[in-house]
Every structure is written in structure tokens, then in C-alpha cells.
Amino acid sequence: MSGKRILLIVGGGIAAYKALELVRELRRAGIGTTAVLTKAGKQFVTxxxxxxxxxxxxxxxxxxLKDETEMGHIxxxxxxxxxxxxxxxxxxxxxxxxxxxxxxAATxxxxxxxxxxxxxxxxVRMWQHAATRRNVAQLRADGVTVMEPDEGEMACGEFGPGRLPEVPAIVAKICGLLSPGAKPLAGKRALVTAGPTHEPIDPVRYIANRSSGKQGxxxxxxxxxxxxxxxxxxxxxxxxxxxxxxxxDVETAREMAGAIDAALPADVAVMVAAVADWRTADAATAKMKKGAGGPPALALVENPDILATVSAAGARRPKxxxxxxxxTDSIVDHANTKLAKKGCDWIVANDVSGEVMGGDANRIHLITASGVEDWPELPKGEVAAKLAARIAEALG
Known part of the structure; x- marks a missing residue:
């Protein structure tokens, strides 16, 4: 992408702040940016x-006056x-x-x-309105590429399609338009796990890890x-x-292990999920009640070690x-131990002693056979884009 340039027109709306993240990611990709800020956009970014x-x-x-003397808008x-x-x-x-x-902007x-x-x-209501649908259809007929928005919770509290797509997806779309067909992982199969697992104690209680799934x-x-x-x-x-x-979609560690096995073989597996280490030996079929004898004793057994199993999958093992x-402590030391014990190729380690779980940013250490890379704190979308670029480089 080196030498490519875009003209970025920043419209109004709360999503305008993500234009700053977009510019950073475009620079990482070697794409230069000239920005035009609308009057409404100026209410959100400077x-x-x-x-x-x-x-x-x-x-x-x-x-x-100076720019228009030179026909600057043209x-x-x-x-x-x-x-x-x-x-x-x-x-x-x-x-x-x-x-x-x-x-x-319009000119x-x-x-x-x-x-x-x-x-x-x-x-969401504005996106789904008949007038907006007509405008989008007209623009596409005129040759404008219009991305589909993401679905999720809005700043206004409503839920549905209308959210700005994630920055890595926007960057990928831009790269595709600037250099059609430039997809470094085209033809590769990737397996990713995300979120927690829930291990039932009874029909209303479960064991779980704190995980939002956002990074995965x-x-x-x-x-x-x-x-x-x-x-x-x-x-x-x-x-x-x-x-x-x-x-x-799965719920328990054993269900996740089965889904992963069904998805193999793959070229790369990124095991982000916070899988519960233990489950109850026998989940109660009815809600457990408080009793005079105090809380019931829970017999725990270990869940399948998914990462170690994938790392030892033989001919089906991802490259x-x-x-x-x-x-929460000794981050790099514990990660190096895990790298050796599990038999995987890389470990992405992060400190979760603060507000990382459920947050929108991450500060990680990438542990490989070559050593440790300390990455600065970045939005989780930027962590993902950077890791995807490293994966593409490793897979050649």
C-alpha cells in the first residue's frame, strides 16, 4: 500500500471519533491520508x-480564498x-x-x-428507513461502494444494524479497493475461539471466567x-x-472442544477463549437449596486442555x-511456562489485574521462540489488526 493516498471525509455523529483510529491504522499500512472535516464532524473531533x-x-x-484561487476543491x-x-x-x-x-465535502x-x-x-431506525434504503441503492447504482454497518448496541441505547464497522474491517475494505485482490490470507483457514465457557452447577448457577469475547x-x-x-x-x-x-456457538468447555475438533484442519488456530479449567463432576438437575448444614461441597474435575490438544493434533495440527x-502477576514468566507446557507456537499474554476484562483496550506481550515483544496499550481492534498482520507474515 506504500504510496497510496485517500481523501477522508469525516461526517458528524458519535462514530466520528473512530476516524482518528482509522487514520492511525492506514498509516501503519503505508496509506497516506488527507482529511476533510464537515461542520457536523467538527462537533466530535478537532x-x-x-x-x-x-x-x-x-x-x-x-x-x-487561497485554495479556491487555485481551484483547491478540484x-x-x-x-x-x-x-x-x-x-x-x-x-x-x-x-x-x-x-x-x-x-x-459534498462538492x-x-x-x-x-x-x-x-x-x-x-x-438503527435511520438506517432501516425507506429513504435511507433508497439513497443507498442509488449510490450503489452510481458506482459508490457502500459498506454494510455492524449490528449492535448504539450510543443512544437501541440495538440493531447501524454501528460503524470495526476499523480493521474498514482498513481491509480500503486496501481491497486500492489494490483489488490483495488478500494475504486468501486461501488460508483460520480457527478462532472467543468468550468464556459456562460450566453448570445446577440449572441456574455455573462456573465461568470473566471474558467479554471482544478481543477474540x-x-x-x-x-x-x-x-x-x-x-x-x-x-x-x-x-x-x-x-x-x-x-x-457453544456453552461448555467440552462443547468448545468438540466444535474445534470439527473445524480442524486449519492453517492457524488462535485460542483466545477463557475456558474454565474445572467443572462439577455431576451438575445437579434441580436448583440446589440453602440448608442448615451450610453450602454444599462441589466435586470438581478438570476440563479438556483445548490448547494442548490442538497443539498435539498431529497431521491435523495447524501450522x-x-x-x-x-x-495477574509475573505475566511474561507465566506465559513462557505456558508456551513450553502447551506446545503451541506463540503466546499472547496480557495483564488482567486491572480493567481489561470487558474493556476496549489491551496491552499485550507476544511470546515466540524468538523472544518477547512488548506492545503498547492499543484498542482491541488495533491489537487484532496487528496480530493478523503478523499471522499473515508467518504463514507466508
Whole structure:
């Protein structure tokens, strides 16, 4: 992607803050960015922050005298390899479909002779409204690429399609448009596990680990964006299935082990799930009641060691097996021990003594045969994109 440039038009809406993360990831991919900030977008991100990340002037006003003396809006519309509207609000999509030219963003979109990608983000009712559906259909008929939004909880509290797609998915779409067919993991099969397992004690109680599943789902999305055929074995979590990913839902460790065995062989396995180490020997068939004798004694037995089993799968063993180690102390030491004990190729270790579980950021240590890489704290989507890039490099 080195030498490629995009013109990024940042619309209004709470999702505008993710434009900053998008610029960072594009820079990592070698893609330069020039930003145009709409009046509404300026309510959520500042020209200073966008300019610092793009290392370019940020454009806002159609009637900047110096630029317009040089017909700056025409130059801006032609200099990039791709125009990206992110987030593309309902209002922006409407103006694009109608061919309006009331501000700099709309004028650039009307004047450009380059491909255009729109990345929608809006309330679920606005996305599903007949007017928005007509606008999207018109834009696609006009040759604009419009991504489908993700499904999930909105900032307004409602649930459904309308969320901005995850940044790794946007980056992958941009890379695909800039260099069609450039999918480093095309033809590769990936297996990812995510979330906790629930081990029943009785019909209403269970043993579990604290896990939101966010990191595993982000990794599955990043691998799919790189072209891999991804199977995601997910414990009980309430997260939308990433685009292009085959999802298998399970509850217990034994169910997860069975689903993994059915998904093999694969080229890479990324074992992110927080699998419960133990289960009750015999789960009660009825709710256990309090009694005068105190709490009942629970007989525990070990669950299958999924990571060790995959690492020792013989001819069905993935070429690259990656385990995760959630630790509260001596992070690297415990991870090195786990790497040797489980027989996997890499361990991704992270400190979960703070607020990592359920959060949106992670600080990890990547342990391989070559040593330890300490990564800075990053959003989980960026961790996923970086790990997917390393996986693509390792698989060649």
C-alpha cells in the first residue's frame, strides 16, 4: 500500500471519533491520508487531532480564498486514489445521492473522478428507513461502494444494524479497493475461539471466567478482512458476528472442544477463549437449596486442555497455534511456562489485574521462540489488526 493516498471525509455523529483510529491504522499500512472535516464532524473531533495524525492540513471550508484561487476543491477531489466517507451519516448519504454541492465535502464528492467508499453509521431506525434504503441503492447504482454497518448496541441505547464497522474491517475494505485482490490470507483457514465457557452447577448457577469475547471477535474480523476463511467458536457472549465469519456457538468447555475438533484442519488456530479449567463432576438437575448444614461441597474435575490438544493434533495440527494467557502477576514468566507446557507456537499474554476484562483496550506481550515483544496499550481492534498482520507474515 506504500504510496497510496485517500481523501477522508469525516461526517458528524458519535462514530466520528473512530476516524482518528482509522487514520492511525492506514498509516501503519503505508496509506497516506488527507482529511476533510464537515461542520457536523467538527462537533466530535478537532482539526488539530486530525492534522496531527494525518500530518497534512485539514480542510473545512469551500470558500478558503487561497485554495479556491487555485481551484483547491478540484485538486483535492482528484489527487487521492480513493475517497472515503467515514462516518457516512444519513444526511451525508442523502446529499451524496441527490448530487448536492452545499459544502466542501459534498462538492468534492460531486467533482471527484476517483472511486468512493461510504462507511455508514447512524441509528438503527435511520438506517432501516425507506429513504435511507433508497439513497443507498442509488449510490450503489452510481458506482459508490457502500459498506454494510455492524449490528449492535448504539450510543443512544437501541440495538440493531447501524454501528460503524470495526476499523480493521474498514482498513481491509480500503486496501481491497486500492489494490483489488490483495488478500494475504486468501486461501488460508483460520480457527478462532472467543468468550468464556459456562460450566453448570445446577440449572441456574455455573462456573465461568470473566471474558467479554471482544478481543477474540476482533481477531476473527481482522483475519477475515485479510482474506482468511474463518471459523469462530464462541462461548456465551452477546456480540454481533463479524462480517465474513462462520460462527459456532457453544456453552461448555467440552462443547468448545468438540466444535474445534470439527473445524480442524486449519492453517492457524488462535485460542483466545477463557475456558474454565474445572467443572462439577455431576451438575445437579434441580436448583440446589440453602440448608442448615451450610453450602454444599462441589466435586470438581478438570476440563479438556483445548490448547494442548490442538497443539498435539498431529497431521491435523495447524501450522501456527497461538494461545492466550490472561495473568495477574509475573505475566511474561507465566506465559513462557505456558508456551513450553502447551506446545503451541506463540503466546499472547496480557495483564488482567486491572480493567481489561470487558474493556476496549489491551496491552499485550507476544511470546515466540524468538523472544518477547512488548506492545503498547492499543484498542482491541488495533491489537487484532496487528496480530493478523503478523499471522499473515508467518504463514507466508
Amino acid at each position: 482539526p488539530l487531532s486530525l492534522g496531527a495524525l494525518t500530518e497534512q492540513p485539514v480542510y473545512e471550508d469551500l470558500f478558503d 485538486q483535492l477531489s482528484r489527487q487521492a486514489d480513493l475517497v472515503v466517507v467515514c462516518p457516512a451519516t444519513a444526511n451525508l448519504l442523502s446529499r451524496m445521492a441527490a448530487g448536492g454541492a452545499s459544502d466542501l 468534492l464528492l460531486l467533482a471527484t473522478d476517483k472511486p468512493v467508499l461510504a462507511v455508514p453509521a447512524m441509528n 471477535f476482533a481477531i476473527a474480523a481482522a483475519l477475515a478482512a485479510q482474506g482468511a476463511d474463518v471459523t469462530l467458536v464462541a462461548g456465551p457472549v452477546n456480540l454481533p458476528t463479524p462480517a465474513g465469519v462462520k460462527r459456532v 501456527l497455534v497461538i494461545g492466550f494467557a490472561a495473568e
